[in-house]
Amino acid sequence: MEPIAAPESIDLIALAPVLVLTVFAIGVLVLDLFAGKSKILLAFVSLVGLLMTAISAFAKLNLPAHSFNDSYIVDHLSIFFILIFTISSALSILISIDFNNREGIKAGEYYALILFCTVGMILLASSTDLIMVFLGIEIVSICLYVLAGIRRNDIKSNEASLKYFLLGAFATGFLLYGMALMYGATGTTNMLKIAALIKSGSVNSEPLMVMGVVFLVIGFGFKVASVPFHMWAPDVYEGAPSPVTAFMAVGPKAAAFAAFFRIFAEALPDVSSAWETLLYVIAVLTMFIGNLGAIMQTNIKRLLAYSSVSHVGYILIAIMVKNSLGSASLLFYMLAYTFMIFGAFGIVIILGKKGNENLEIEGYSGLGFKHPMLALSMTIFLLSLGGLPPFAGFVAKFYIFSAAISEGYIYLVVIAVLNSAISFYYYLKVVVFMYMKDPVGEFKISASPITLFVVAVAVIGTLELGIFPDPIISLAHP
């Protein structure tokens, strides 16, 4: 066991995004004491904080930069992820403002929690040390447990929170166990050192290593909701307030994938025989069960939850690719996914009203001719999720598929492609209700300009990434 050295120098510029965001998060908490009843100021301050974070992410010129004894890294991967996190957090704050007013959620800590969660996400995406990964995951998870149950007097929200907490704690146990085994096998928690040790063949114990890898897969499997560890997702997604659901489906998941990618593709590529087959099977099952589950749903939030399970299956393929093409396609996919999911949830929120969130797909009947723009936007998001050109989802899938084919995973891609075809069925089901069924009852649209703005941003993002993806691709794959 090597002695733990004191940190020599801490590169503050590299840490800037985390520092800025933490300051703002604490600031929001303090401000809450003086904010009175209206919490809009808090939301505004949070947005400024996120903007500053995004800007400070680009402060570091020499990439990659390491900090804290090589346990924290700034490279293009982490910078891009910070971009995704800030965008998703900002969008979820924006769609929360109106929703919180309507549903009477007056908790000031709501926005602070989102910011703290984002801090955890940045740590996750930037850590090159297993302990750091664990810290990041815990920060993210604890914030999410609270956020999921923030509607205190709503029984479904409570259930979601409790379920998420219990299963999340379980998953954390697996993760920690896996990390401990990894430490036992290599004598270090630093990913770069683990990679070097494996390469030089000086691993203490192969079985410990393999066990560690398997436990890590299980732990991350819970966190990203891959089959068979996805059971919590539909219930939690359904019970949590819609903006939180959207947030959970994008930001924290992206962060978990970032860590997933770093550990498996960057630290453990040389023992890929231990995890490749496992991930292969998990990816295939995730795609199929996610899609088949989604087909049966009548509730829009559950449908989106199952569909997000299936998307996890596609993203797992990117991790298996293990090279820069894999990381680039992962980045692109997560960004595209951010816009699609926030757009879709934005519409779900707009169509809901207090006490009745209008979550049954049947409630969307006839929307196409009553509110053409809303229906058109929803159609764009759904078709994009299905992977139809010329939308972001298509380019994202194309990217992942080409990364996989370049590594020879042709059968896996064929399976993924067939799953895309299945997914069209349930995405189209929503379109069928919007355009091809007669309306049941009146639509009461409670759209605040802010929520509409989020939808507009999402439409623009979905089209931009679908039609002119070049700048983002070159950012993801420098």
Added chain:
Amino acid sequence: MFLTFLTFLPLVGAIVLAFLPKENESQIKQTAVGFAAADFLLSLQLWFDFDNTTHAMQFEYSTSWISSWGVSYHVGIDGISLLLFVMTTFLTLISIIASWDVKKSIREYMMAMLALSTGMLGVFISLDMFLFYVFWEFQLVPMYIIIGVWGGPRRIYAAIKFFIYTAVGSLLMLVAIIWIYFLVKEQTGVATTDLLYITEHLNAPLDVQKWLFVAFFLAFAIKVPMFPFHTWLPDAHVEAPTAGSVILAGVLLKMGTYGFFRFNLPMFPHASNEFLPFIAILAIIGIIYGALVSLVQEDLKKLVAYSSVSHLGFVMLGIFAFNHYGMQGALLQNINHGISTGALFLLVGMIYDRRHTRQISEFGGLAKVMPKYAICFMIVALSSIGLPGMNGFVGEFLILLGIFQINGMWAALATSGVIFAACYILWMFQRVMFQELKNPKNFKLPDMNLREMITIVPLIILIFWIGLYPKPFMKTFDASVTHLITKVDPDNFRPKKIETHHAALIQQDDLAKLNKKLQGKKQ
């Protein structure tokens, strides 16, 4: 840029329509017709300016699109795509005029029609595989909406079936496209999805070629539709509104056969030769099966739909004849089928508008009350059978001539399809138009009005024009076909047995001479 302009003009029209007030229906219809007519008339300019002495792409335009992947916006047109392009703008115009009486949400309907037109035109001009795929998938959505919103009672089922079937096929094509991309990158070091470059440089071993061929084949065969991938077609056709059926038969199915011309044959010539018998037999089954099923249909539209399966079988057979007659016939028959079947769907739509039924048994003796209609129907029906002097004859004749050169048996079987076609069409015509006028509901049916005449007459003119003087049409794709045939010429792939045999003979001759010389010297 002219091609790009023509392709996106309808989409611009759709966007313009979105800003028109919903209530002003006549303004909406006029705008839609205006855009479609402008697009059609301008596309004629393409035909006039087209140089038919070369197989090279014309009106080309290329600009970088997703440069990190080597994807470009590359468009152009050659003899194979030119007529399909013009036919698309033409049929779009006709269908929009034919949709005058659509009651429900006319603005959204016209928007969908125009957007559909852009998607289809894009398919025919794309010279980049990525771009092609984008357009190929893009046109699915408006068609899906047209069937699903304005279709018949089982429209939702039909629309979803249409979408899923096509999606399954085309997604496998996507895998193949990515695979080819990496193959070419490996072989030449150039990362590109440019179709012309890839066609030139792709050099895959036969077993890889076969897989790629199958992936593309599935996408296109579903679209064509070839037997046994045709089951979505009757549903889609029967449930689609009249104009939707016209576009489906007239253009969408042609995208499938076009795909074979543009992708399968030039990119995988060896695999194409290997699969020739398989595809030819499927096509022949399609011809006979489609005709036999048509024979027993009770519903007019279903009858026409199944007849498409039969007719498209001819086109496929012509393509895979790999000779001049066959391919020219296939290309011409592509156009012919668009015209004749488009016209048939329009005519069926007309009596459906009047009677709200398509059951053959509901009619009888219509020729007495609707003489103009009966005459038009007669001409179109005969053209569909392939009567000499009309368009269908030229195409089918060339195809049969072409296939006869390969295999007489296949030609004989395919010809039986022509006979069955005469049976089902004439029998149907007799039951609908002649016999006694029994059903009181038919006593006072109005004859065709001016608007209906406007949609049908241009098609009838084309029927006779192609039937009597097909040269202007044949000329446009002549050079391209000649070029394509050299690519798929089976001689390129035959093991060079004959030559080695020759070489052996020559060697033996030389040896004999040498021996003689040596012997001479000895003496």
